[in-house]
Amino acid sequence: MKSNAHLWLAVLLAGLAASPVRAAIYADFTTSNGTFTVELDAIRAPRAVANFIGLAEGTQTWRDPVTGSVRGGGAGDGFFTDMRFYAVAGTAALLGGLRSYRGGDGNDYWEGPGYTVLDEATNEVALVRGVLALAEFTGPHSGGGELALVLTNLTQEWTGFGAVTGAGMTVVDAVVNEITNGSGRVAAQITIRADEITPAETAALDAARAELPAVETMPLGFGRVSNVTTRASFWSAARSRACLSTISNLAAGSWSVLAGDWNTGTNEVWKDIALDSIPGMGSQMGFMVGSQATYPKMTADLFSGKHRIAMAHTGMDMQYWLDFTGTTGIWARVSNSVPVESGTIDWIGQEMATANSLHVVLFIGWTAYHYWLGLDEEGALDGRFYCELWFMNAELTGTDRGLYVREEGWGTKSPAPVVAPESTVKTQANVEFDPGTEPPAAEWQRVRSPRRGPGLAIGGMYLIGD
Secondary structure: OHHHHHHHHHHHHHHHHHOOOOOOEEEEEEEOOEEEEEEEOOOOOHHHHHHHHHHHHOOOOEEOOOOOOEEOOOOOOOOOOOEEEEEEEOOOEEEEOOEEEEOOOOOEEEEOOOOOOOOOOOOOOOOOOOEEEEOOOOOOOOOOOOEEEEOOOOOOOOEEEEEEOOOHHHHHHHHHHHHHHOOOOEEEEEEEEOOOOOHHHHHHHHHHHOOOOEEEEOOOEEEEOOOOOEEEEEEEOOOEEEEEEEEOOOOOOOOEEEEEEEEOOOOOEEEEEEHHHOOOOOOOOOEEEEEEEEOOOOOOOOOOOEEEEEEEEOOEEEEEEEEOOOOEEEEEEEEOOEEEEEEEEOEEEEEEEEOOEEEEEEEEOOEEEEEEEEOOOOOOOEEEEEEEEEEOOOEEEEEEEEEEEEEEOOOOOOOOOOOOOOOOOOOOOOOOOOOOOOOOHHHHHHHHOOOOOOOOOOOOOEOOOO
């Protein structure tokens, strides 16, 4: 009997030794309401996790939204230092992460790290209560620094990259209650614990870090053309977006942080800009800082010529034949593969939204259709879209998301597949669909204000919030 007991003990110990030891990467969020822990998913969301860790620890470079200067790149200067949870979207999500500051107009603004990341929203991580996600309010690939801690099941296409462990949601609920009924903001200190990281997680994160954007200082040069004309010049790196930060008086006023045009090519491009065309320079006198975000993987570029784009909206298809050269086109609403209503498009505009998405706007009658098209790969002919409808381009009336298919040239009239319902959208035919489980468009817009408006800026330089 004694030898049998030893045999069973040996078998048990052998079994324990053969079983894989659970290992993970954790992020502790310490608040005045207590500490909750998130287990990070480096296997299914390596880019989001690598970006989150880099911004928390300071190893990832980022752009200061107040001065435009380059920060990070070393421990102790993290984007998430002094992080705040600052908004609750109804019962849907607790929002935080962006850096806040008071604008010259007296409003509070929230800004990201100066870049966006290629998202992993198709990684099959469901957005259920307790999941930590990278928030994307302007469609696919628009997230960079804003965190969303999901409070109820959502159908948003955000990258879930971790989940609250144990009884941590009790602390999260206390934070939500304080923001809703108390201070309006709750500070959180983030500590990363990766002592038990597995080789597979290490390999996934190393590969993901190579795909993350980098923010770097951009040297500037100045030349005088005449007594009244001075120009600023710089080399725009390949696959990058330049940013100029200006101030006319260091002792008074605030910096203007303005992103410029994209360089979607694989070569450096020489840029030369008249100073009097740059806001914040006064009478060509002041101070200027240059930076740029470079992207190892940039998939977006402006459309040229003619394209057919089929949008699988909630419960229907919208077909568009778009002439981006002539800025005109036609549209058709398709039901059961048959066009049932059609008309002309009054105007077409487009701009680079992020390094991996395009913002296309169609004016049809009194409604502006704003589409953000995600491009997972360069030259992709299909992908995911997010849509906002604005009455007279001034009042948000509905949102939707789904899949799209694109063909160069006019293509065929075959519809794209219809996807499951997501939210509310109204078409020119006044077709209305039942909302999903997330808050209505007006609620999301409220928590986002005053970060951005619906307008489309084509060319030149303009204020951004990524």
